[in-house]
Amino acid sequence: MNIDNKNHSFSVGRNVDKQRPTCGVSACLLGKEVRFDGGHKKNNFILTELNEHIDFQSLCPELEAGFGLPRPAMQLRKRDEDIRLVFSKDPKQDVTDKMRDYSKNKVKELSELDGFIFKNNSPSCGVFRVPVVIHEEGFRDKSGIGLFAEALTNKYPLMPVEEEGRLNDAGLSENFFERVYAYKRWKETNDSNVKDFIEFHSSHKFMLMARGSEYYQELGRMVAGTTKKDLGVRRGRYITRFMQVMKIVSVPGRQVNVLQHIMGYLKEEISAEDKQELLASFEAYRQNQIPLITPITLLKHHLRVNPQRFIEKQHYLSPCPEQLALRSSL
Numbered sequence: 001m002n003i004d005n006k007n008h009s010f011s012v013g014r015n016v017d018k019q020r021p022t023c024g025v026s027a028c029l030l031g032k033e034v035r036f037d038g039g040h041k042k043n044n045f046i047l048t049e050l051n052e053h054i055d056f057q058s059l060c061p062e063l064e065a066g067f068g069l070p071r072p073a074m075q076l077r078k079r080d081e082d083i084r085l086v087f088s089k090d091p092k093q094d095v096t097d098k099m100r101d102y103s104k105n106k107v108k109e110l111s112e113l114d115g116f117i118f119k120n121n122s123p124s125c126g127v128f129r130v131p132v133v134i135h136e137e138g139f140r141d142k143s144g145i146g147l148f149a150e151a152l153t154n155k156y157p158l159m160p161v162e163e164e165g166r167l168n169d170a171g172l173s174e175n176f177f178e179r180v181y182a183y184k185r186w187k188e189t190n191d192s193n194v195k196d197f198i199e200f201h202s203s204h205k206f207m208l209m210a211r212g213s214e215y216y217q218e219l220g221r222m223v224a225g226t227t228k229k230d231l232g233v234r235r236g237r238y239i240t241r242f243m244q245v246m247k248i249v250s251v252p253g254r255q256v257n258v259l260q261h262i263m264g265y266l267k268e269e270i271s272a273e274d275k276q277e278l279l280a281s282f283e284a285y286r287q288n289q290i291p292l293i294t295p296i297t298l299l300k301h302h303l304r305v306n307p308q309r310f311i312e313k314q315h316y317l318s319p320c321p322e323q324l325a326l327r328s329s330l
Helices: 043-051 096-109 145-156 164-168 170-187 194-201 207-210 214-224 231-246 254-267 272-286 292-306
Strands: 003-006 009-012 023-028 054-057 075-079 082-087 090-094 115-118 128-135 139-142 161-163
Touching: 023 214, 043 054, 043 164, 082 096, 115 145, 115 164, 115 170, 145 161, 161 164, 161 170, 164 170, 170 231, 194 207, 194 214, 194 231, 207 214, 207 231, 207 254, 214 231, 254 272, 254 292, 272 292
Parallel strands: 023 054, 023 115, 075 128, 115 161
Antiparallel strands: 003 009, 009 054, 075 082, 082 090, 128 139
């Protein structure tokens, strides 16, 4: 782990493997003692399993914005129609502008990131349902977003973001990393090449179908008939909708539809007994008796014996490194 003492930024596992995505991460999740009380919130999943496959660029907005260490605890507080960042024990000390100025400048440096993992409930880093004080007596609701997280998501609305606590949910975790790798692939396409545009859509056919066949068809209409003249406009509309669709967490019924579709490419290649075995595994998965990785592994076996060129170009069967074992719990 390398530490830049000048600006308190940290990087973990950096290497030259261009296949590895780079994700931002709240520094406290890497075990760095940067929280207001000098503590940390080390997340073992991030530090061990993810570190093997993803490069991290970490930061602590409150520390980098100049609030010191240790520092007073902060909270979001509603004043009129605005959400302000204040010190919890002295709400009259409003530090909103300082954090917003830092965030506005910092996010300009983060365009190369493929995703971001934030600390939940943080007034600077929280993304979902961050507590906001809505009454002088201290009453709160969970309607806020951390000021730095807000600046990042406004600047890069397509970038996948997630909170570390939600990564404990297998479906949300799988969905987040599918989006991270898809977003990285998109950024690597040639934005002046129509063929690249068409191939990107084609290679994500089954991933889109796992959200719903109608989405693949909808996005296909955005791609159809593209020319160099309208490529830029179409790409912009396409990727906005693509990333929206990718946020949908697939359900077993949709997954089975995709698995059956893939099996259709093997109908002339495998025996009746093999077909029955595959169908039985699909149904067992649908009934939550086995994880998704089981029928997928069985399909991969048959595809290794009977390669199908179109399937080989698909990202569905291996959307992320298999060592992450994300589908073992689905």
